Amino acid sequence: MNHDIVTIGEAMLRLWVPTGERLETAPSFRVAVAGSEANVAMAASRMGARTAWVSSLPDNALGRRAAREVAQHGVDVDHISWSDEGRMGLYFIELSGPPRPVAALYDREHSSMASMSSSDVEWPVLESARIVHISGITPALSDSARSLSIDVVRRSRAAGAMVSIDVNYRRKLWEPDECAKTIAVMAEYADLLITSTEDARDVFGFDGTPEAMLRDLQGLAGTSRVVLTAGADGAFWLDGLESGSAAGYVAETVDRIGAGDAFAAGTLVGLLDGDLSGGVERGTAMAALKLGIYGDQLSVTREEVDRVIEGHSREVSR
Amino acid sequence: MNHDIVTIGEAMLRLWVPTGERLETAPSFRVAVAGSEANVAMAASRMGARTAWVSSLPDNALGRRAAREVAQHGVDVDHISWSDEGRMGLYFIELSGPPRPVAALYDREHSSMASMSSSDVEWPVLESARIVHISGITPALSDSARSLSIDVVRRSRAAGAMVSIDVNYRRKLWEPDECAKTIAVMAEYADLLITSTEDARDVFGFDGTPEAMLRDLQGLAGTSRVVLTAGADGAFWLDGLESGSAAGYVAETVDRIGAGDAFAAGTLVGLLDGDLSGGVERGTAMAALKLGIYGDQLSVTREEVDRVIEGHSREVSR
Amino acid sequence: MNHDIVTIGEAMLRLWVPTGERLETAPSFRVAVAGSEANVAMAASRMGARTAWVSSLPDNALGRRAAREVAQHGVDVDHISWSDEGRMGLYFIELSGPPRPVAALYDREHSSMASMSSSDVEWPVLESARIVHISGITPALSDSARSLSIDVVRRSRAAGAMVSIDVNYRRKLWEPDECAKTIAVMAEYADLLITSTEDARDVFGFDGTPEAMLRDLQGLAGTSRVVLTAGADGAFWLDGLESGSAAGYVAETVDRIGAGDAFAAGTLVGLLDGDLSGGVERGTAMAALKLGIYGDQLSVTREEVDRVIEGHSREVSR
């Protein structure tokens, strides 16, 4: 089977507590699976795309848990590299509201994915995909992951796949300038570059209006297709000279983690249809829906997204 | 014992997940009992009214659960028709906030109540009541339930009980015009007709100001006593030529299901006292309190409602 | 992809409470997915077999939940018939110990599967399988399901698949003699017939030693390959003139539901390898492991089963 979208990156077990509880004192941690690229694959699969997720996992109960949870959303997990070395990456999350930020405590060093190298990848899976998607987290994991990431975008592009990159800066993993430099290299092969306004400013030093930022990003990428997310203010896109935006939604937030990945998935699904504008619009609705759902994954149906876009009105559907 | 208020209608098991969780993935469902008329009986009982609830339930653990939970709030459940046929109606609820509507997945077909007929009813219980209350959900359940519903209002009125009808339109059960037609027949026997602004518009095609809608409703019912709810905007009433309204409350919402039933109960309690205005005021406070409590039932005391009406001020009572 | 094992049958949502709690009073029900043939597919998939599960599910959150949960264990769910009619079958379980039996309250009437007919089946999936497995529950669901079941075994056998039948008598669904008659018809096409000692006695009226029962079963089936389970006493098999048995295990029981399906899966995996004796041995270990795990599914690895068969000794592995 050829895939519409293949993503590559690390999955972690997310051990978390809801708003009001603390990691230091909670009697139990809820368990989920997370990872930017896996999230994108799952959300895109739920929109109807044929997706695969490529990664390296330890061959133990935690690694199996990750693979099975991703598979559950319809993603092909048959191309994972199972490793006897390395551990399952973990991260601990306390959901919260202002004035306390949502705090992530990463424990992902020495993970199987951090030591994955190009020789562990089933390249035909990526090379036959319509879109290959990767985030800026993967090159930040380790030196070998950085080489792997560059290989991924280079070989995928060479094989004819469209390449999508989401900057997704993580300051607990690397410095802004390291990120900027690496993304610059990878963006040479990109057909689509997505970033948040925050990252555009903190990593690349861009500022000004969204339009200005988009033009700056266009200068960076090997493509003229760039997308800028602005949280509750929606998203903005530039495709060559064409541009547009999608308005944000009023949304009740229980868990903001994963909203960016939901957005990326929607955008990619639009890209598959040759409709970046529609993709950005869909992504914006998906990000808004994600805020109301616990966990990194956007567990919704395509119909639910459509209804949000169309703006149905009753507060209770019965 | 004669009852102040007797209600008749279906109870369902409500299997639900709180905001942020999904029916597709939650590890467990919380269990409650629900049903518009049962809710009204429970809430009215908590306000001090002597109430009974008439229904048909399957003779199994789920049916027993429903009866016992209703009994717990002080409602007389000795007049339920226990059936060897039919199943317990179920509904699955995901609480949520915008942009995702609260979604109800009904699984109530083939329920014991759907096949209840007039011969299963202990008529003296209804005929000796001061008020008999029914919602527009009951006639929507099945053909036999429609006949039963019309019998209920006709025979109760004939016996001297006041008849109260809450339109409560459910578009997953029937079409607006079917609802409108049936309510029109039933309203001939009504002493009180309650509806939401949304239903007044969607079912009857009324629009304009609340006052205009109330006058249109008056034209429909066999009585001049009509009440219109408007969510956070409060409620409006018309009794012959007299009219009035009750302001809504600022309320923190965790579960909006059942607010309409809480309102109806308050209104009926006012009606018992010959004070429709006070009832609408009480109902508005009860609906606001319901928003902050999980489950369809308004598990409060009369004192708590009084305090809301009086507007006590400290955020913490200690 | 050709499958090693394809199973066909209903899945239900299992709403359950652990030992000590009651359906009448528990504040929440845990949710799992169950169904004899789906269980067999999941357990066999975990042993390394390429499996698919064929069924009909309602196109709603509950149906999606069932499909995703089965997919999670590696089973191909792409050949499910999604139905706009029919509901999701449910069953409610109270786990318990003596003197109270584990009680199942079925609410599976009017399910999508009950109205599935031969025209809803993707026959090539079954016809290209190495083994097609069905239980005696499927023909008990409805008249159409009975026709479908007979079609399944007839067409699969005709296409060259091995046919496996597990009697799995459910007295809440049909009478013993109806079951006996239908199984007799289906067994004409069987390459393997599995039954418990209890069912052999209650449905077919067999008694005496396991060996005598096996010979009687051999007379019934279109194959000489018959297997008899005896709970804690292990299992017995007869293949032509060859015979053997596997000893049961001392096992701490938390949830006995699904042990028979785990056994069947192990036996089928043996059959794939042309090793019925090894399969029965594996199935016996799998059934013992199932007793110690909540839910209908045997969520174990092949290595864990191997270790039980080999009899490792430390109570704590660290």
Place this chain on the structure above:
Amino acid sequence: MNHDIVTIGEAMLRLWVPTGERLETAPSFRVAVAGSEANVAMAASRMGARTAWVSSLPDNALGRRAAREVAQHGVDVDHISWSDEGRMGLYFIELSGPPRPVAALYDREHSSMASMSSSDVEWPVLESARIVHISGITPALSDSARSLSIDVVRRSRAAGAMVSIDVNYRRKLWEPDECAKTIAVMAEYADLLITSTEDARDVFGFDGTPEAMLRDLQGLAGTSRVVLTAGADGAFWLDGLESGSAAGYVAETVDRIGAGDAFAAGTLVGLLDGDLSGGVERGTAMAALKLGIYGDQLSVTREEVDRVIEGHSREVSR
């Protein structure tokens, strides 16, 4: 309505943790309602008897919780004395297995019930009952409760009700000789006296065979009807010169609290039918069922008890 059985005594909120957890460290306590006489009323109600429970409760959320939970099982709670003074009695329970005993930490001093006096009782409810039941816990609560208890048995007997007393010695409340003396006074008015072998020995100093103990008890009571429970060994009875016993059951235990009350309820139901032997048999089955259910209450149906008595065999009923 005349009642079959009226019981009088304290209810407490039971705050508890399951086996393996400790009161000192558990993150939450489960909440139930308990109290020997309330338990008897609930269990008897479930067997079909018309029951009422008389008590005094504080007029707050905890008191209301107690009344509603008792009502839920079909018991008439309209004759409770609601008090502005006194608190809700509490007790904290850690379930456990050997070598650690199930430990009860009582916090019941200053409860509303402890200060209930004869003037707070609606005597006609007791005087019109067929059976009035009280345990030895009630007179142990306070001096006023002791007077009240003696009044209860005296006035009930005088009015023609049968009086039943369950010794139920609690060493955390009083000394054995105080208990013995008080029970001796109360037993003058008893038609039935129930005690455990342990209490017969520790409180009254009886020993020897069950038969010998029963004869000694007969000497104590104002009636010749005495019953002795012996845990897993069943129960023994003596009625004038007639005697008999009921064998105990093999039972999986999750919560042994309340088994004695379940037994008493079964015995009383037999007494209602003029069949002490059948009552003791029923009580023994009810006590065995209680062991497998969390909470003080025996939440079962009469049919479930009948099935245990008849000895149905399948471990799973489906």
Place this chain on the structure above:
Amino acid sequence: MNHDIVTIGEAMLRLWVPTGERLETAPSFRVAVAGSEANVAMAASRMGARTAWVSSLPDNALGRRAAREVAQHGVDVDHISWSDEGRMGLYFIELSGPPRPVAALYDREHSSMASMSSSDVEWPVLESARIVHISGITPALSDSARSLSIDVVRRSRAAGAMVSIDVNYRRKLWEPDECAKTIAVMAEYADLLITSTEDARDVFGFDGTPEAMLRDLQGLAGTSRVVLTAGADGAFWLDGLESGSAAGYVAETVDRIGAGDAFAAGTLVGLLDGDLSGGVERGTAMAALKLGIYGDQLSVTREEVDRVIEGHSREVSR
């Protein structure tokens, strides 16, 4: 070891349900430990102060739970008076939002602390402290606790400790004028007096601007150092002629209980550093953080408080 801050007061077990649940119906209560002075000690300890908490506790599982939970936050609990008499104080809390107030149901009468007298106190612990802190709850508990409270402030002041008093009026414990009179006596020995605007108005009858209230308070206390809290509006202070204020924070509230204690702890930590202004600023941030954490305790690190004061910006820290 000499302590920076020693507090004295009652601890209670807090049995609570989150917003949306009710004490009357919730299946379980969460368990925490609470008590104004204990809360202050815990929060101050987390800010780095060496603290001790002095109290009287019953020598049972509940008392031990209280001591251990306080110890967990680094507070010295070696100077608690363990009592064989008296019970553990309890309070039951329903968190909630408008229009329903957070309701506290106290069950603290007859507690060990209520009967603590001066002879039960290890005076050297208080006398060697830099600050001794007490709230207006302690003198409200009982007559002996009132004497004890006055002794505490008198002897501590005499020994050279700074004395801090938080008015903390509880109308369920005493009348405003009793409180006013007692605080007036205690304030003679105070180096710091803290009160809320609400209490300043309800207890002392002060009104007008915060500045006016502070001046009135100054007239009351034996010190010129007074602090006034104003909820979301922040806090105000007056130290001799110097004055200042700290702005409140926008905060998502899940549990407002304990915010005042968190504020007091921050203020005391500032006082230790001779920086009342900085203490009020820290206290305001700590109170805001408390609103987003379940339980009476402020389970945060000093770094988290610093980050709030400095105003870091990203909503998610990763």
Place this chain on the structure above:
Amino acid sequence: MNHDIVTIGEAMLRLWVPTGERLETAPSFRVAVAGSEANVAMAASRMGARTAWVSSLPDNALGRRAAREVAQHGVDVDHISWSDEGRMGLYFIELSGPPRPVAALYDREHSSMASMSSSDVEWPVLESARIVHISGITPALSDSARSLSIDVVRRSRAAGAMVSIDVNYRRKLWEPDECAKTIAVMAEYADLLITSTEDARDVFGFDGTPEAMLRDLQGLAGTSRVVLTAGADGAFWLDGLESGSAAGYVAETVDRIGAGDAFAAGTLVGLLDGDLSGGVERGTAMAALKLGIYGDQLSVTREEVDRVIEGHSREVSR
């Protein structure tokens, strides 16, 4: 303060699921703190000993959690080395019964403790202790931990502390012969050597009767004081030529992890009193109590242990 017992070793967060659940599928993991030497310190503290626990922990929420949980049981945690490097060790546990072993999945590599070296230790704390206790897990963590462990026993012995070693072999950490060699070196400095029968056989190759094993152990250690545990069969000891044993208990098991540490703590408490025989007896009772409590810690009081030793009889204490 001088300590009675100081232990040194790693603590881990224990993320666990109860019997019947699986790490692969459980929706949440319960969280506890564990580590052999920390467990011993906590259990000994609960018996009244003044204890400290020395370790290295990462300075984050997980490390703080560990320290606070240990402190809660009265252990002095002021001598922990807080590290900016290294992670919190984790282990994942599935409780279970036969035929499935309790499986521990360790994720403790790269922990702060694994890189602790002698220069991180506050030696005076160990040197002033009456007993210093360490298990064979600590030297197995890393090369530096092995050096540290040998330093610990050498320097403590030299300073006059009694040295206690519990072999505690973990085959997931090292090979039997490595363990044997290291223990042989450390045992030169030991005043007490504890091992299980299993480890005596698997690590040292000893067999025969307990007495024979004890004599072989005596040959190994620098002391004549050796103790051998035999699970449900109790424990055996040899002190010079004196010897004895303690019978095991019938115990209901919910969590067997930590029973060995509970035993060691009891033995050490006996050693403090110069009563090895009494210590072994106490340890045996403590191990039996641990089996019935979730978590690695023995959360009991000294009185509860005494009651088990004395053999009180009622199953319910009330």
